[in-house]
Amino acid sequence: MTKQIAIIGSGFSSLAAASYLAQAGNNVTIYEKNPTVGGRARQLQRDGFTFDIGPTWYWMPDVFERFFADFDKTPEDYYELIKLNPAYSVYFGENDFITIEDTLEKIRNAFEKEEPGSSKKLQEFMDEALDNYNIAIKDLVYRPGVSPMELVTTATMKKIGQFFSTISKEVRKEFKNPRLIAILEFPVLFLGAKPSNTPAFYSFMNYADFGLGTFHPKDGMYSVIIAMKKLAEELGVTIHTNSNVEKIEVQGTKVKGLLVNSEMIEADIVLSGADYHHTETLLKKPLRQYSEKYWEKKVFAPSSLLFYVGFEKKLQNVNHHTLFFDVPFEEHAKDIYDEPKWPEHPLFYASFPSITDTSAAPQGKEAGIFLIPLAPGLNDTPEIREEYFNKIMVRFEKLTNQEAKKYVIFKESFCINDFVEAYNSYKGNAYGLANTLLQTAFLRPKLKSKKVDGLFFTGQLSVPGPGVPPSLISGKLVSNLIQKEL
Numbered sequence: 001m002t003k004q005i006a007i008i009g010s011g012f013s014s015l016a017a018a019s020y021l022a023q024a025g026n027n028v029t030i031y032e033k034n035p036t037v038g039g040r041a042r043q044l045q046r047d048g049f050t051f052d053i054g055p056t057w058y059w060m061p062d063v064f065e066r067f068f069a070d071f072d073k074t075p076e077d078y079y080e081l082i083k084l085n086p087a088y089s090v091y092f093g094e095n096d097f098i099t100i101e102d103t104l105e106k107i108r109n110a111f112e113k114e115e116p117g118s119s120k121k122l123q124e125f126m127d128e129a130l131d132n133y134n135i136a137i138k139d140l141v142y143r144p145g146v147s148p149m150e151l152v153t154t155a156t157m158k159k160i161g162q163f164f165s166t167i168s169k170e171v172r173k174e175f176k177n178p179r180l181i182a183i184l185e186f187p188v189l190f191l192g193a194k195p196s197n198t199p200a201f202y203s204f205m206n207y208a209d210f211g212l213g214t215f216h217p218k219d220g221m222y223s224v225i226i227a228m229k230k231l232a233e234e235l236g237v238t239i240h241t242n243s244n245v246e247k248i249e250v251q252g253t254k255v256k257g258l259l260v261n262s263e264m265i266e267a268d269i270v271l272s273g274a275d276y277h278h279t280e281t282l283l284k285k286p287l288r289q290y291s292e293k294y295w296e297k298k299v300f301a302p303s304s305l306l307f308y309v310g311f312e313k314k315l316q317n318v319n320h321h322t323l324f325f326d327v328p329f330e331e332h333a334k335d336i337y338d339e340p341k342w343p344e345h346p347l348f349y350a351s352f353p354s355i356t357d358t359s360a361a362p363q364g365k366e367a368g369i370f371l372i373p374l375a376p377g378l379n380d381t382p383e384i385r386e387e388y389f390n391k392i393m394v395r396f397e398k399l400t401n402q403e404a405k406k407y408v409i410f411k412e413s414f415c416i417n418d419f420v421e422a423y424n425s426y427k428g429n430a431y432g433l434a435n436t437l438l439q440t441a442f443l444r445p446k447l448k449s450k451k452v453d454g455l456f457f458t459g460q461l462s463v464p465g466p467g468v469p470p471s472l473i474s475g476k477l478v479s480n481l482i483q484k485e486l
């Protein structure tokens with residue numbers, strides 16, 4: 001008999017799960033509270049400019065290929081991918097930056113110029129990173145985090161030491177130049193924790209960075225959301241936007257459905273791709289698996305202060321992705337993880353999609369996205385946002401040697417309060433629960449509720465973790481568990 005599956009939210013994980021579950025013959029309906037789909041990956045359009053509100057780095061193209069191949073499709077059936085060259089650049093001071101190009105050979109040359117002898121060391125580091133990538137991304141992350149035994153394989157046993165060392169330590173063993181260290185520690189920031197708190201095994205992120213490269217989907221990351229929405233609808237999924245889920249209805253311990261905009265919707269299975277903490281608040285207290293204390297103790301990935309800026313002119317001395325690492329990372333990391341407060345000297349990241357993509361800005365103008373990572377839960381006011389915009393603009397102008405602020409046509413900001421309001425995000429986190437050793441695989445919040453039959457979870461707070469590729473994988477993992485249950 002066809003089963004009714006109701007899904008909360010329309011982020012990458014929900015859209016992925018919806019397609020798998022519809023393909024398996026279920027009747028699948030998505031309920032999204034916002035007017036458009038995509039969750040953290042929505043799009044902002046203003047005055048001819050187009051911005052990705054959330055993710056901007058398309059990494060691990062093989063994960064996207066694998067996702068579409070499960071439906072006998074390819075990413076190219078839906079969107080055009082552009083490999084970025086350079087992939088990005090990193091500023092360390094005024095007119096002082098390192099450019100990361102699109103092949104390992106070119107990157108090795110750039111390393112050698114910075115630190116003689118580092119090219120060979122980088123090759124060795126990348127050989128290990130590739131090995132880890134093949135173990136982690138081709139296999140381990142496709143295990144559902146149900147049992148610790150999932151992590152015990154011949155391959156992982158050989159790498160056991162790397163689970164108890166950190167990226168920070170391993171990078172520092174081989175490289176002495178602080179600029180190269182900062183570049184090699186950058187990729188694991190996507191996993192949400194400090195490199196000194198991220199297992200060395202996660203060097204597979206370095207392979208994603210230098211080995212596979214950075215891509216830009218034409219028209220932005222949102223075109224991947226559009227693609228996944230289209231695929232889901234082709235498979236028969238129904239999507240309702242402006243549909244706020246107010247309650248998960250349970251009878252005894254069996255899920256019965258959802259209360260959506262005050263209307264009862266019956267379902268055999270409920271799957272939530274909304275933030276895990278929020279989803280459990282839709283249940284009566286005794287049916288929640290994790291207490292407030294549990295969430296309080298977890299290491300969350302940072303929140304962010306973001307600015308979406310329309311510039312009157314094309315900017316100079318920047319690349320599509322440009323990182324500003326001209327201040328010490330340790331100090332900023334302390335303000336995020338150890339003693340949460342607004343950072344005095346924040347690192348920041350900027351993206352200028354209109355350098356690559358004419359659809360991002362009117363001709364002769366530039367679209368800029370600026371991101372400052374922050375501790376979740378900070379006090380967020382319009383005055384503080386303005387102060388930080390001014391702060392980073394002064395640095396941006398100085399470092400890149402140009403006037404920019406006076407060419408701002410408009411700017412919009414997005415910060416902690418918006419993450420809470422738009423996505424019911426716990427403390428306004430931007431990208432979920434960090435991947436530390438104690439928050440990996442079976443140690444993460446479970447995909448299947450232990451207390452409510454027929455209730456499942458997916459997304460960046462569950463297994464395998466933060467980021468777009470893991471969210472696609474999370475959708476697949478949970479749909480397999482649901483199919484097993486049915």
Ligand SMILES: Cc1cc2nc3c(=O)[nH]c(=O)nc-3n(C[C@H](O)[C@H](O)[C@H](O)COP(=O)(O)OP(=O)(O)OC[C@H]3O[C@@H](n4cnc5c(N)ncnc54)[C@H](O)[C@@H]3O)c2cc1C
Pocket residue numbers: 008009010011012013014031032033034037038039040041053054055056057058059243244245246273274275278304306371422423424430431432458459460461465466467468469471
């Ligand atoms: C600023 C930023 C930059 C990022 N950069 C990158 C990057 O460059 N590369 C990368 O790979 N990843 C990046 N990420 C991470 C990536 O975007 C996320 O991991 C991914 O999009 C999360 O998808 P998800 O399905 O878990 O959840 P979400 O996208 O959060 O989807 C959850 C959905 O549930 C909906 N919802 C919540 N409550 C309810 C309710 N009660 N009723 C109905 N609907 C509800 C929300 O509105 C939302 O649409 C970034 C994230 C952010 C925020």
